[in-house]
Amino acid sequence: MTAIDKGIRAHIEEKAIKAKKAAKRLRQVTKNEKNEALYTLADHLERNMRLILTENKKDTEAGRDKGYDEAYIDRLSLNEERVHGFAKSLKEVAELDDPVGETLSAWTLDNGLKAEKVRVPLGVIGMIYEARPNVTVDAAGLALKSGNAIVLKGGSSARHSNQAIVSVMHEALAGTNIPHDAVQFIGSTDRSAAKELFTMKEHIDVLIPRGGGALIQEVVEHATVPVLETGVGNCHLYIDREADAEKALSILINGKTDRPAVCNALETLIIHETWLEENKNALITALNEHGIRVHGDEKAIRFIPDAKPADEADWRNEYLSLDIAVKVVSNLNEACDHIETYGTKHSEAIVTENKETAKAFFSAVDAAALYHNASTRFTDGGALGFGAEIGISTQKLHARGPMGLNDLTTSKYMLTGNGHIRI
Template sequence: MTIVMDTNNVENQAIEAKKAARKLSALSNEEKNEALEILAKELENNYEVILEANKVDLKNGEAQGFDSALMDRLALTKDRIYDFANGLREVALLEDPTGKINTSWVLDNGLKVEQVTVPLGVIGMIYEARPNVTVDATGLALKSGNAIVLKGGSNAISSNQKIVQVMHSALEKTKIPKEAVQFIASTDREATKQLFTMKEHIDVLIPRGGASLINAVVNNATVPVLETGVGNCHLYIDEKADVNKAMSILINAKTDRPAVCNAAETLLVHRSWFNSNKETLAKTLQDHEIKVFGDETVVKTLAGAVQATEKDWAEEYLNLSIAIRVVESVDQAVDHIDRYGTKHSEAIITEDAQAAKTFMSQVDAAAIYHNASTRFTDGGALGFGAEIGISTQKLHARGPMGLPALTTIKYLMSGNGQIR
């Protein structure tokens, strides 16, 4: 694993990763698991030096006026570092997704055909302020037999460099080649652009971050992209929604962790339900200090609500703000989501089975909920184990991407001299 500032060396790092991927793909599940345990221990043993490096990023963040949500994503503590380590151990406990025979058959001529799962090869990971992604993505890549090229944001550069140095030291004690994990420390945008076009070395790019980062990768990359989602997630409270369920789900989806992609950003409310329960809704929003951007009906009814603009309906606030629109039907709610949604996570709260069926069948999103919070769109919460991101596209993976999403297939044919 090489750490460089010279963007001319980025291609060399990708080449080294590709060489290491070939060796990594031949390792056993036990060898990979042993390596993950060693990585976990090294992170725990070196938490103090990681925290010292993190202080540099936090100081720079304060100087640049980062908001509280960004500072929280950037900040590390001893407990968070130990959580990273335990996350690696949890990944080690997961089933190896590679080497599985999905199906097999024998042709009339006696040729045996097997379809097996294999690693993608080299993953390019482009991400922003979260240092935990450095560890999480590395663990998932190595467990699934992939090498990884990491390109973190400049706002976490000190933390990421130190974490990678610790992982570098740990890998030297394992069967996994240290070159299987590459970190591009250059803050020059040209380094990122290079990753976009190295199809001969990088098999897939996975961007994690805000809309501008994801759009830049999707629009400019010639390497295949697994697009992880910006989350303009909607809750629709239907005409026949239970009030207690609706308020409980709303508060969880909006306030549990407002800075994550599966938090609710827009609330759609059936007019008849709104007219009957507007006082309860107003009190709930006020009690939890949620700022409201609303349509004309909402602004007239809810004290303190600000008139929503077109931008608000598409906004991923990532804070305690929410856009609220009153609609006339489930069909109108679906139309709104179709126009402004990001195909991440959408929810309907209703006791009407037909309304739920209509919503769930017609909304186009990776995850759709009936009477439950959007906060469950997470690999761990859904029982997949760790995740490398949440895909909002439809090819090759969709929704929370765990280990299986980091594999592809290969056909193996065994014969006895057959020719065609």
């Protein structure tokens, strides 16, 4: 290890140690104190909006100079509405029930020993993420409400935005009973900084990566800290033979165009061939009106003008743009098989008026969120009433789907006796 590497590790470790000490203090903070701190954070972020937007402009201008595509720039960009939005999400999190101290189960043994299983914070969360500076606010807010300290490592592309946000948060926390060391930010742009965080298992209790597939895979493969894995979203919409055309097209357009650059946007459209034959003109009109570019299989190309032939990459691609892959099938099983092969277990939807078909789809498809006659854009902590989310888990252990407050806790057993000994 070079002197530079040692210096980076020492810098990361210093922040992790501060967070660990703060986590110990957080265990003693009351629900009201945490809520007051979140309201204070929200107020300071809105009052310092000009600073945040000025620093964000530096990041977006640098991104355009480097040739980042518009989907990436969109994830990177802040405006007044988005700042008000993440301030609002902090207030919503404050209004939620505090999970810490909740009794999950309680019982008394035959010998009179009383047992309780109670929610407690995870401790120190390490958060590694790319581009979206709103994650800085959402992650910190959820961590503090659930009694956790957090070490944030944002991407270099959002460095100015994240530093401004964290500086405002530290200033806000200084006037509360929450230790400002509970929110740590690693500003280093050196790639080794994130890798050092991977291995701080003596100080970090859990690691949450949030970003592109390459980042997530690197963390999963190299971390010695336990990982709560978030996943990319190759989300599918299946329009069944018995789908209502108006519902189907509305859900398609919303899922694809509302915010194409997010992980719960649609990337693949699967259509029953009978429905396509009957509704091709309405579908083509909707696609053209919204500038959606089609990459289709042979059947799709026959029906949809200007569609490009899809290859293997198209079925696996998370476009994060107005491109969409289109697959034409003859039955539900073909649709489910395609999703099984190419899906990322994030969010999958079916449009059909046949409840039995929807039930079969729900049974056959393995994903964190499944939808019947609704848009995949609802796979979001805010939309589901969590106030915010720290990420969307596509794994099956500990947490799955949008991760809110409860998912940032674990449990411990508390046992009360009266001189009990085991014989």
